[in-house]
Amino acid sequence: MQKELLLQYQEYNNKEELNDPKKALLDQAIFATKLAYAPYSKFRVGAAVLMEDGRMISGANIENASFPAGICAERAALSSVSSLAPNVKILSIAVSYINDNGQNESIISPCGxxxxxxxxxxxxxxxxxxxxxxxxxxxxxxxxxxxxxxxLPFMFTKASLD
Known part of the structure; x- marks a missing residue:
């Protein structure tokens, strides 16, 4: 039996259409791209997390000559959340990038x-x-x-281990 997945999302023409907290969050992610260490790919990614208490915590990708040892911006930001606000709920995460090899209109999404x-x-x-x-x-x-x-439909969860 064939089934279908439906992806629902909101598309805005630009960040000016966002409400103030989400616009500020995206601005923070864009700022975080400047903090990235990407000497190999020249692809700088920034992420920012909006916490329930209003704080924003950011992270940037950090590359390593041993490529698997690098860390993505999203995981850098979320690791900081675990240290700085372990008991505060996350409302949203924003992801942005700068490609020093030539910027384009593409939008990226988190890796697997x-x-x-x-x-x-x-x-x-x-x-x-x-x-x-x-x-x-x-x-x-x-x-x-x-x-x-x-x-991430069909997520691997804690229940998968039970």
């Missing part, structure tokens, strides 16, 4: 490992984490995904 990590945080807190995706260009569209399930 980052999707799984976001999923774990969402499961732990018992409420959805929305995801804002854009690039650093002022004219960039913004995509808002309401929950990680949209990007």
């Amino acid at each position: 490992i980052c999707r799984q990590v976001i999923s774990e945080y969402q499961q732990r807190q018992g409420s959805p984490i929305s995801i804002l995706l854009s690039n650093s260009l002022p004219s960039s569209k913004v995509i808002e995904i309401p929950s990680i399930e949209a990007l």
